[in-house]
Amino acid sequence: MTWLAQWLKHSLQEVQDYFLLLGKVGRGLVTRPFYARDVMEQFDAIGAGSLTVVLLTGTFTGMVLALNSGITLDKFGARSMVGQLVSASMVKELGPVLTALIVCGRVGSSIAAELGSMTVTDQISALRALGTDPVRKLVIPRVVAGTLMVPVLTVIADGVGLVGAWLIAVTQLKVPAAPFWNSVVNGLYIEDVWMGLIKPFFLGFVLVSIGCYVGLQTRGGTQGVGRSTTNAVVAGSVVILAVDFLLTKFLFMVMY
Amino acid sequence: MAAVIEFDRVTLAFDDQVVLRDVSFTLEEAHTKIVIGASGSGKSTILRLILGLLKPDSGAITINGERVDRLTEEELMRIRGGLGMVFQEGALFDSLTVRENVGYRLFEETSMPIPEVDARVQEVLGFVELAEFTDRMPSELSGGQRRRVAIARALTSKPRLLLYDEPTTGLDPITALTVDHEIIKLRDIEGVSAMLVTHQLRDAFYIATHEAVGQGSRLEFPVAAPAKADMTEFIMLKDGAVAFEGHADDLRHSDDPYLKAFLS
Numbered sequence: 466m467t468w469l470a471q472w473l474k475h476s477l478q479e480v481q482d483y484f485l486l487l488g489k490v491g492r493g494l495v496t497r498p499f500y501a502r503d504v505m506e507q508f509d510a511i512g513a514g515s516l517t518v519v520l521l522t523g524t525f526t527g528m529v530l531a532l533n534s535g536i537t538l539d540k541f542g543a544r545s546m547v548g549q550l551v552s553a554s555m556v557k558e559l560g561p562v563l564t565a566l567i568v569c570g571r572v573g574s575s576i577a578a579e580l581g582s583m584t585v586t587d588q589i590s591a592l593r594a595l596g597t598d599p600v601r602k603l604v605i606p607r608v609v610a611g612t613l614m615v616p617v618l619t620v621i622a623d624g625v626g627l628v629g630a631w632l633i634a635v636t637q638l639k640v641p642a643a644p645f646w647n648s649v650v651n652g653l654y655i656e657d658v659w660m661g662l663i664k665p666f667f668l669g670f671v672l673v674s675i676g677c678y679v680g681l682q683t684r685g686g687t688q689g690v691g692r693s694t695t696n697a698v699v700a701g702s703v704v705i706l707a708v709d710f711l712l713t714k715f716l717f718m719v720m721y
Numbered sequence: 722m723a724a725v726i727e728f729d730r731v732t733l734a735f736d737d738q739v740v741l742r743d744v745s746f747t748l749e750e751a752h753t754k755i756v757i758g759a760s761g762s763g764k765s766t767i768l769r770l771i772l773g774l775l776k777p778d779s780g781a782i783t784i785n786g787e788r789v790d791r792l793t794e795e796e797l798m799r800i801r802g803g804l805g806m807v808f809q810e811g812a813l814f815d816s817l818t819v820r821e822n823v824g825y826r827l828f829e830e831t832s833m834p835i836p837e838v839d840a841r842v843q844e845v846l847g848f849v850e851l852a853e854f855t856d857r858m859p860s861e862l863s864g865g866q867r868r869r870v871a872i873a874r875a876l877t878s879k880p881r882l883l884l885y886d887e888p889t890t891g892l893d894p895i896t897a898l899t900v901d902h903e904i905i906k907l908r909d910i911e912g913v914s915a916m917l918v919t920h921q922l923r924d925a926f927y928i929a930t931h932e933a934v935g936q937g938s939r940l941e942f943p944v945a946a947p948a949k950a951d952m953t954e955f956i957m958l959k960d961g962a963v964a965f966e967g968h969a970d971d972l973r974h975s976d977d978p979y980l981k982a983f984l985s
Contacts, residue, residue, distance in 0.1 A: 587812035594806040595826045
């Protein structure tokens with residue numbers, strides 16, 4: 466019981482500290498100084514840096530979706546509707562979630578490792594001693610870039626996913642291009658597109674802010690940095706899936 | 722003499738562990754206090770309290786007449802502008818060059834024109850005799866060079882109070898001596914007040930008992946005259962409390978068994 470109470474207390478403390486960090490981020494966004502150059506650097510690191518892995522993930526996801534859906538639809542003689550199934554799955558769900566998970570693995574871990582190393586080598590304290598607020602200098606640029614770049618990467622993943630699906634539809638399933646693209650458009654409602662666009666903003670915010678929080682909480686030297694890197698990816702991935710579920714539920718309630 | 726730092730019955734604990742217990746002392750302008758003590762005795766914590774990186778549980782900390790223990794993080798930024806801190810191992814930003822590290826505060830936190838910042842960077846790097854290292858990365862520097870760059874970074878904004886956290890730990894005796902000389906130069910030539918935390922007794926006594934005489938490259942470091950030696954005091958911490966406060970001679974000749982054991 467004592468162990469459970471301690472674990473609960475520790476978890477609540479972590480959640481409280483995370484929300485305190487978010488509060489500082491919110492305050493830092495509307496007050497000066499704002500490190501615009503660092504934001505641009507993070508756009509490049511998070512956005513351009515994740516492009517290759519997102520392109521590959523999106524393409525292969527679209528391809529495998531088309532392949533699996535094609536085989537299932539065959540049983541109902543509805544192979545030509547493969548585009549409809551792929552587009553709805555990709556735009557509404559798989560595009561945002563897979564992109565967020567991939568970016569979490571790549572960016573969340575690197576942010577936690579970078580900030581964690583800075584914490585254990587006193588560089589964060591040195592920043593504060595030199596009159597710089599680490600939240601403004603390090604956290605806000607990453608959070609802004611993550612929140613804005615994950616939606617862009619998601620749209621790209623959706624696009625290449627559909628192209629991948631089209632390639633499989635044409636070459637493996639023998640579905641002609643025109644019916645495939647017609648089916649893609651028919652399968653999508655405007656609400657689906659909105660859902661696919663709104664979710665990545667939240668997922669990007671969550672994955673980067675968790676990476677920053679875990680990095681800044683790092684203790685215990687290089688081993689601690691390793692632990693933080695793992696924790697950022699594990700916690701980030703779980704929270705991404707949980708937030709995705711809650712957002713989907715909420716958006717279904719308000720939009721459909 | 723005006724008090725630069727005043728600690729009044731400062732106490733700090735992390736959970737059940739008391740790190741500092743009713744610590745009181747005063748650092749006067751242009752003086753140096755050397756804090757010694759066993760590992761974990763709370764030495765570095767004193768510097769973090771001065772910078773406002775930690776808040777005391779009770780007691781008052783005054784820097785240049787202003788209570789810093791009551792200030793918010795935003796208000797502390799202004800106070801930190803008048804302080805320079807040399808962290809253990811240097812804590813240089815490893816993704817920035819020596820020039821960017823040394824000029825960090827001026828580049829990022831002021832609107833000073835770049836040529837002026839570069840001139841100041843060259844000036845402080847010249848002071849620590851590393852003027853030709855501007856474009857190196859911290860990973861390309863030796864341990865002693867990193868400490869001297871950290872001293873240069875702390876000097877860039879011309880602080881009147883410098884805080885040193887174990888500036889010579891992990892350095893060989895020859896390299897440590899070059900860092901000792903930088904600290905003595907700043908005290909005697911620039912008149913900077915300082916708090917120095919160390920468990921390197923050889924370096925602590927060297928700094929306390931020597932002075933810088935001369936100018937430019939003709940500096941010498943003879944044994945300090947009594948008036949100069951009086952400007953450097955020791956504080957010995959034991960289990961978070963002040964066990965001794967006084968000059969180098971008093972410390973050497975103390976009859977306290979703990980101090981004797983520590984110094985031996």
